[in-house]
Amino acid sequence: MNTAYSLSRKQGWRRFTDTPARVRPERLSAAAVARLAPAERARHNEARHNWHANFGTIATPQLKEVREELELIVASNRQDSDRVRGAAVIDGFPGLGKTTTANLFARDFDRAARLLDGETTAEGDERIPVFRVGLTSNTTLRTLNRMICEFYGHPGAAHGTAAQLATFALDCVLKCDTRVGIIDDVHFISQNSRDGLAVSNHLKWLANELPVTFIYAGVGLTERRFFDEGLSGESTALAQTARRWTRLEVATFKQDDSWTVLIKAIEKQLVLTKARPGRLVALDGYLFERTGGHIGSLITLVTRGCFKAITTGTEALTWELLQTIRIDEAAERSRQRRAAECRRRGKKKEGNQ
Structure with a gap:
């Protein structure tokens, strides 16, 4: 099925306005996924990939x-x-x-x-x-x-x-x-x-x-x-x-309660067999470090992370898995600058002791 369309054409815009909201796939246990026939499992994973890439906009x-x-x-x-x-x-x-x-x-x-x-x-x-x-x-x-x-x-x-x-x-x-x-x-x-x-x-x-x-x-x-x-x-x-x-x-997000609320809202959308409430929220500081408070970079990191979590069988967004995901160059460069600044502050603090 061809799902491509352009919002710069009235046909594409009408499709955007009239298409119903996506239906979230059922969250199955790891055992239930393992019991699926190969074709059923492939369809289930495809539905999850599509969902994670299009689960909707968070009302920030x-x-x-x-x-x-x-x-x-x-x-x-x-x-x-x-x-x-x-x-x-x-x-x-x-x-x-x-x-x-x-x-x-x-x-x-x-x-x-x-x-x-x-x-x-x-x-x-x-x-x-x-x-x-x-x-x-x-x-x-x-x-x-x-x-x-x-x-x-x-x-x-x-x-x-x-x-x-x-x-x-x-x-x-x-x-x-x-x-x-x-x-x-x-x-x-x-x-x-x-x-x-x-x-x-x-x-x-x-x-x-x-x-x-x-x-x-x-x-x-x-x-x-x-x-x-x-x-x-x-x-x-x-x-x-x-x-x-x-x-x-x-405005960009700051590392405060609103950022944590955003991470909680995203966590509720995950359809991963080993996802647990609070696991992604526990990484809110790390996620801010990776993205600098830019929601576009955050969604990219989550979407790619979910795809890799499913294809590798990890089935959860862990620190170890997210560390293997590269996102936009602006986020990667700013992350390096923030890390370098933290190191400089650490050395300065040690020197004053």
């Missing part, structure tokens, strides 16, 4: 806070079409769940809008409450318009000038009664290049012309001076972006 405090802000911004944007709606931008370091937060909010908004207003508009067109596109490092004004048209499957998406594609995009939004637009990876826009500045200005044009609430997501936008639009000095006061966008920051 950061996610809840950003979601509440998004609900407020979108729900209060009831201005008539001749007025500009405020936008939301989810900002933060990589691997903290910015894209996931935007997608999950938009999924629920999409479901609620179609439930309330129906699957078709008053004119009989397909109702598409949300469109979503992801930018690339070479996005131009024309490619941005084309990506919006491609989401809707507009027949003219492959042709036309930037202006024509912008008109097609506007028509799609109006006909399909779209009310939220997700634009991901806006950090790829360079305010200091001609194409980047054109795209940035075009985003403001889209906000003026399209009766939707835009939700942007990007990495380190404040540090990139994205809200200043490349301006400096007194000119920054002229930047429209900073006046129109509400910045919502997704």
Whole structure:
């Protein structure tokens, strides 16, 4: 069965919004797994692999806070079409769940809008409450318009000038009664290049012309001076972006109770025969050391660890097993720096005694 789909196409987005939640596989004892016929055991393990890779999003405090802000911004944007709606931008370091937060909010908004207003508009067109596109490092004004048209499957998406594609995009939004637009990876826009500045200005044009609430997501936008639009000095006061966008920051975890609560929530999702309550929580300090509080790195470590635990017969996330798992390079490098800092502190403490 082909499970691949793209959220940058309406068919993929609809599949994302309408697919029911996964059913958690039954947690069997080691003896019960051993009694399964080879084919049954293979299917059981395959179901567990899929579950551990897709067991859903943990409602972290950061996610809840950003979601509440998004609900407020979108729900209060009831201005008539001749007025500009405020936008939301989810900002933060990589691997903290910015894209996931935007997608999950938009999924629920999409479901609620179609439930309330129906699957078709008053004119009989397909109702598409949300469109979503992801930018690339070479996005131009024309490619941005084309990506919006491609989401809707507009027949003219492959042709036309930037202006024509912008008109097609506007028509799609109006006909399909779209009310939220997700634009991901806006950090790829360079305010200091001609194409980047054109795209940035075009985003403001889209906000003026399209009766939707835009939700942007990007990495380190404040540090990139994205809200200043490349301006400096007194000119920054002229930047429209900073006046129109509400910045919502997704922060890293600290090694406190919220981190422990997250580990407990993840532990409850594990379908391993030798998993025991509290075993993963006992490693919360180690897990923080490995990931630096980045939930993306943590989920990668857990997912790969679960796969190896099943395939090797370990059937538990132990310190020894997790030590054999490599994750993203940023996490590995920061772990080395933290370890080196701890060693320096230890030597300094010994020298003062």
